Amino acid sequence: MTLLEGLEKRLREECPLLELRKNEPMSRHTSFRVGGPAALMALPKTREEAMDAVHIAYRQGIRPFFLGNGTNLLVSDQGYDGYVIKTTGLERLEWVDFTYSGRKLVVGGGVFLSRLANFAAEQGLTGLEWAAGIPGTVGGAVVMNAGAYGGELCQVLEKVSYLVETGDVLRMDAGACEFAYRHSIFSRLPEWMVLNVSLLPLAQEAPARIRERMAELAEQRRAKQPLEHPSAGSTFKRPPPVDGKPVYAAALIDQCGLKGLTVGGAQVSEKHAGFIINRGGATCRDILKLMEEVTRRVLAETGVELEPEVKTLGV
Structure with missing residues (x-):
């Protein structure tokens, strides 16, 4: 029996109401809509279930990966051979x-x-x-x-x-x-x-008045961001200031003429250069290769090294 099999057995014995899923496609749980299966996923809905899901895993020698809505996450095409706890059921x-x-x-x-x-x-x-x-x-x-x-x-x-x-x-x-x-x-x-x-x-x-301000910000997002395509929002962090002046990743990428640059199904958005989007059928490998190419070219042309804001799992 593997460690994960032992963990699943313990969870089912000690937390019979805890929802567990085996080989759960992570593409269903990330905003990029890519990623292979997670070997085991727990979806606690109460504080007590979350406590058990965490404690039993550590007791079995397994460190969980905590997943929210997956909006800042890129998961390997091969998936994740580990234990994921998804927290969206904790809705208090x-x-x-x-x-x-x-x-x-x-x-x-x-x-x-x-x-x-x-x-x-x-x-x-x-x-x-x-x-x-x-x-x-x-x-x-x-x-x-x-x-x-x-x-x-x-x-x-x-x-x-x-x-x-x-x-x-x-x-x-x-x-x-x-x-x-x-x-x-x-x-x-x-x-x-x-x-x-x-x-x-x-x-x-x-x-x-609050609703009015929210509507104004929503309109700005619709006008400037490629909300019609799967993405993880801003792909890169804001770089440190240069000579005391603010620097923005999107401006650097645009300056380097990289809008529309494509690898497989992944593309630097033509609407907002700070977003890498899934144009359809993109893989984790496509997105990573595109991020690497953008990072390389921005560094070569501007001297600024971009740091990913997107986190990876199983890569």
Whole structure:
């Protein structure tokens, strides 16, 4: 019996209600729509199931890979010969009365950012308008400190609850989470799983005004981004400033004349050079080869080395 077979047996014995899938196609779980099968996937729907899914795996000597909505992930065409825990079933979103700190909004790691932004708008709470068009989950957004249009998740967080290898739940102040551009302590320590977050008090504003701002940002996205094709959003991180001036990956790629560059079914978007898209039938190999070619040519022509924002699994 292999380690994964032993893990599956333990999970089925100790967590009979936990949903498990064998050889699950990862193309169903990533926004690129590519990727071979994951050997074993767990889909917890409660805090207790998540705790068991984590603890039993570590007890068996297996480190899980934590997956949100797969919007920043590229999975090998051969798949992933490991154990994936998908967190989108952790959908808690409610007000909680804490004894010492008052009423807080608690949001599960599997809640979609768009749902959180819309909930805040309904409540007349401003500060999350930027998140309405981001397709990822709160947990993934914590890991990467997701942001757009001048907003970042770290600006609205109070505390993060997370699972460690023992299956225990710990809490950390947002100020201790090492938040920086597309970075947090959870990206540095991927063995920890974001379970939920509590938000700082958000300012009140008329829901109609919040909706208006969300609509304006949505229109900007539609006008500038290739939303009609599968992608993982911005493929490369923003490079460090040069001579004190900001530098943008999309501008560099465009400057090098790489819009429309194609490898197999993968293409540098003609609409937004910062996006690599799946034009249809793209493989992980196509996308990686295109990323490598873009990186090589931008470095050769501008002296700037692009760093991928997209994470890989099984590659």
